[in-house]
Amino acid sequence: MPPPKSDLPQGTLDLLILKVIALGPIHGYAIAQRIQQISREALQVQQGSLYPALHRLENKGFLAADWKETETGREAKYYRLTTKGRSHLNAETANWKRLATAVGLIVNFADGEAR
């Protein structure tokens, strides 16, 4: 029984993708795998969201892509972070942390209240 899937808040997917790519050039399938693994199967990224997001980020200039051979000898599109993408990632990460702390505070506070 797979753990319940969480819906990703708006804009979060971009952050996850950028973060994963920041680790090194990677193709789309591996990005999906990696997010799934790292989140311990909690997050499953659908192709229908992943690829439009990748293309959107590439179009904005946060990502660049090269066609390279995989270890199995097939051509795949490898995404990597651009400088612009890296600074965007940093900004977004900071943002996310601020947001998470704030949301966490409220959620915990509300929990305490109910108790």
Place this chain on the structure above:
Amino acid sequence: MNEKRLDSELRFHFDQLVADYVRQGMSDADARRKARREFGGMEGVKEECRDARGTLWLDSTLQDIRFSLRSLRKNAALTITVVGTLALGIGANTAIFSVVNGVLLRDLSYPRADRVVALFETTPPQLPQASAAYLNYLDWRRLNGTCQELGALRWGDFNLTGSGDPERLHGRMVSASALSVLGAAPFIGRTFTPEEDRAGGKPVVLISESLWRRRFSADPGILGRSLTLNGNSYAVVGVLPASFEFPFRFGSSVEDVATPLAQSTDPPMQDRLFHPGIRVVGRLKTGVSVETARADFTRIARALAQEYPKANQGHGISVTPLKDVLVSGVSGRLYLLLGAVGFVLLIACANVANLLLARATAREPEIAMRTALGASRLRIIRQMLTESLLLSFAGGLAGLLLASLGTSVLLKSAARVLPRSEQIGMDGRVLLFTFATAVFTGLLFGLAPALQFSRSQMRKSGRGIVAGRHAFRDLLVVVQVALALPLLVGGALMIRTLWNLRGVDAGFDSHNMLVAEISFSPAAVSTGPSIRRAYADLIRRIERIPAIDSVAATGNLPMTGDDSAAPIWVEGRPAPKTESDLPIGLLYPATPDYLRVTKIPLLRGRFINQHDSEKGSPVMVIDETAARNLFPNEDPIGRRIVVGTGGPSQIVGVVGHVKHSGLDDDVTARFHLQLYYPVVQLPDTFLKFVATGVQTFVLRTTSSPLGLDDALRAAVRSVDPEDVVSNIRPMDEIVAGTLASRRLLLILLGTFAGIALLLASVGIYGVISYSVSQRTREIGIRMALGARPGDILRSVVGQGAILSLTGIAAGVVASFFLTRFLSSALFGVGRTDPLTFGGVAIGLGLIAISASFLPALRGSRADPLAALRCE
């Protein structure tokens, strides 16, 4: 490229997924199935990736176009119908617009042509635009402060003799200043100097490029060579390029020579009472408006009237932009045609909109499918508009072809009727017009199916047995009929006009009558006696040609644009204070057989005869209108009248009235008094002036006047080898020529009306057949419940009848207002003629009802069971 990449990126993902499942122990087929389920629609993902990229506008447009082309090709029959309809509509509009553009919109070919004005002497009420007296022109030039320069032009034809065959050349006598007003720039040599442009100046001539090529084989050393014109030698000083043309041209006559006007020795040039065809052009000073110039010249006219009351009392000076003067006769009719052809386009649009609406209905499932697959509404509307625009561009392109074809056909018949017709052709403005028309029509008829789509969701929910009425399509039919009716009425009014004109008695018999222009050799015109002899010799010699019954010469032939006229005064009546109080008479210098040739009836007394020589007492023959107007309740015979500045002549006879300026000649129009006198009784100086111009000879033939040209030329040559015959044509042709502009209007209006009728009938047919097909189930049930085929027929035809009657009613109202623009072209029929209106309305109604009869018949014959089973 991008598409391929996108595809392989996604395919890679899919393959990896499958590979992973296989590694987990699934069979290949199961792995694929699971992966496909998980992956969802590959196309959907692709579409979203494209959107995420913000796919280039061009890309999606190209995609729309490709899709549209495919879908249009699938419906070839419909596509061809639509493109054909649009080609007719756009083509007709382009053709008429190219005429409007060339004649009315394009600038004249002179430098800063908008600053060039034409000036006329006005003597209301007889002549709103008369040519100027030469001495008056000289005063205008001296006294005005608003024109940089004023110039004068006059017609002057010459006999070219010397080298080669003698030839009659069209020419102009022009002032040096006129050449500078018009910006004439010879490409060899120069224009006239002020020293040459005065009485007694050195005889010089400017020649046309065409004469230079024709007679001088484009000799670069032409300057210094000379031409023998009317027996005198003129030195060539320049060659005018073919692109230069003098204003006030008649038909296709191109001038080959121009000489200095001031050198002319014609006596009328030195008399203010004469208006020897002087046309005046001026170039306004910078910053001076036409209104300012008008005020200036009004002041001058007043001063001249004071100084020369006998000649100038009551005369004014009109100042009008040259272009307005040149096109004044046709601009109204051209805009009328442009409006008419616009109606045709609207009808075509309505038709196409109807066709596309029907198709949009048939495509509802397709559109529903695409919506389900995720196409946005906007995208679908865009796609539909793309289709419409593609159709209208195809129509526009085909229309351009049709237009260039149509224009060349049109020009063949219009060249004589239209001024500036050589300016008509395709240019940037015409192409822009066609393009704009195509876009406009595309949007116009494209909106209909797009609107239909936005409503289709709504209708689907309420679909029952009785198909909903399509108010919009019904409206289209009504509009089509309403637009077609004014065109048909216009065409019908023109048919009646021409019919009426054909029945008009011109006052003479043009049948079996031949007209030739003869110019006398320089030797023949040297003295009075030699001129009189020349007339007599020519007439005697031509009469000997077997097929010729009688011959006469005249100085003023009806319907040719000749209108030599002068004020007349009846001796014994109180002398008028000024010239302009006198009635104007048309003057016909003639030879004795003129009546016999023209078959103008002699009503009283006698016509001029052989005995009325220069030695006899001067005689005159007047027409019945002059008799009635000048001598009410009196016997004109024996009375004496004075014409112009001449001495008195005795009236010896009364003849029938002639429609001088055309079959539609109005007896109340400007000249209606007609006076004939023996040409040989003119004083020598005047006779010489008359004889140097072209002489019109009229010939009555015993059978068809065709094919006599050679015999005529030979006869004339045998009298004097330097006499020149030109412009031989049957009088019938001249009479028909006066109808040419109306005939052209009829042909064009008729064509447009025909197209409109065709399109409107097709429109009604289409809407009714569609409605029948929509009502199949309803009809089936009705018939199952006992309705007879006749009932069904009545119901369907009734629907068509209501639509067309509504359209006809609207069209009649519209025509009531619109025929106003046609009224100047009508003759013998009122612009709201009830018979015409009624006939057209009934005819259109019958056609409309028959157009709905066919589909009705099909509907009523339907098998009720089959009809019920349908859908």
